[in-house]
Amino acid sequence: MKQENSLRSSNWFARGGKDGFIYRAWLKKQGIPSHELEGKPIIGICNTWSELTPCNSHFRELAEAVKRGVLEAGGYPLEFPVMSLGETLIKPTAMLYRNLVSMDVEESIRANPLDGVVLLCGCDKTTPALVMGACSVNIPTIVVSGGAMLTGRHRGHSIGTSDIWRFSEDVRAGRMSNEELAMAEAGMCRSDGHCAVMGTASTMACMVESLGLSLPQNAAIPAPDAARKVLSQLSGNEIVKMVCENRRLSDILTRESFENAIRVNAAIGGSTNFVIHLLAIAGRIGIELNLQDMDTFSANIPLIANLQPSGSYFMEDLYYAGGLPAVMNALLQHLHTDCMTANGKTIGANYADAVSYNKEVISTLEDPFNAVSGIVVLKGNICEDGAVIKPSAASPHLMQHTGKAVVFEDIDDYKKRIDDPALEVDENSILVLKNVGPKGYPGMPEVGNLGLPAKLLARGITDMVRISDGRMSGTGFGTVVLHVSPEAAAGGNLAIIQEGDVITLDVHQRRLYADITPEEIARRKAAWKPVYPQSTRGYVQLYQQHVEQAHLGADLDFLKGSSGSQVTRDSH
Structure with a gap:
């Protein structure tokens, strides 16, 4: 045990006089004796x-x-x-x-x-x-x-949150009744x-x-x-x-531990939200990490965990198959095994003996569940600072696709028009949703995996290219481009995409671009004005004024880095 004066808490509980009296007395009120507070x-x-x-x-x-x-x-x-x-x-x-x-x-x-x-x-x-x-x-x-x-269980089948998106589309297409939806709801959680x-x-x-x-x-x-x-x-x-x-x-x-996390995320088919949260954590601890790292360090890692939404199984199955230790054991040759962990042991020591008990759930690098994995970072004139897509949850036939944009200015515009029979859209169209980024919504909601138009669902269409400056639930799936940065509300080029613009997605080439000349982009931007609702009070106003863009982690600009553990004033 460390000496009492080496504990941070001793600045409260080891004091004499009035200060120590106050700090200790009020905890004694809860039945805590002095010896529990001093030196422990x-x-x-x-x-x-x-x-x-x-x-x-x-x-x-x-x-x-x-x-x-x-x-x-x-x-x-x-x-x-x-x-x-x-x-x-x-x-x-x-x-x-x-x-x-x-x-x-x-x-x-x-x-x-x-x-x-x-x-x-x-x-x-x-x-x-x-x-x-x-x-x-x-x-x-x-x-x-x-x-x-x-x-979850429903009519003899295993179900999970990813099925919510399937059930919703089935109801909209008339393939599932509201009564059956209620039955599934009862068996989900x-x-x-x-x-x-x-x-x-x-x-x-x-x-x-x-x-x-x-x-x-x-x-x-x-x-x-x-x-x-x-x-x-x-x-x-x-x-x-x-x-x-x-x-x-x-x-x-450390920098190496962040690289480990990116590789593991690729192997498990982790959520695209991983990107925005890991960037924010790195910013707080002072590690240099950028959006491109998410692509670079996952590029050669296949998908070895067969889990929904990229695969078939569930977290419960992952645990029975050996859990994350079995996944990390399979990846050891790609990990920094000397990284320290919370228990004082290295990654190598913690995971060297882990075993996969079910190769259907946790496969190997040599025989992976899917060779396509990770997070791909896209660049182009729609996403100057980047956008992301999760290939393992996308449709192979849409990984290289060109189509005309069907544009929704915000989420309310989308809800109003998406099921309109008169909407000019087909399966080759690209759905574009603006103003759902950090500033624009505000808060960057999980609406990026837009439901498809009802008239296409009725024809059996199950996926289309979708683009937005918002996020997608980690339980979601589809050929969905997310986190477009800068967002529309901040004046990024996404803001000036118009109905009918020809857009090309090329995941293999890491490109997302519109067939618009630089001169036309400049002309449209000169005429652009922000349209998102701006808060005038409280935390939301503070958030909109200080939130950084998605490619930086969407943290507040004044929270980057460490404040330290020192208390600068003593009230007593």
């Missing part, structure tokens, strides 16, 4: 439990397991809440508030007598938000994810936990494990499995050790 590591448990965040509804139990581990290892746990983001309920989009939560986490950690912190994360934005905030303070930190729910597929929540859980911020097996243990509580208790043990050894986030989050 004080571990914060940052809990995103909320009944408004269904994915995180079991976090009270996980917090208790973490507490057992902290006490067992000789520390003292203090649980605290932060704003919780549930993608399922929050409007207009949980992404709008990711940066706000990160500020909540950063200030809560720095302002309080904490020597280390355990981050309880589940639903999509809670993981990057908590990691971003913790990075800005940079004290010993470990992540415990909530785990995925059990696989059978337990605690986040989405059962490799959506953004599972991608984020894999991200933190591949970065080294959690214990091995964190990513895939199902939420209801007793092993999830065991891992939580062991994480409580580990955070005390991390404090004693002063193992901080900056010791784990």
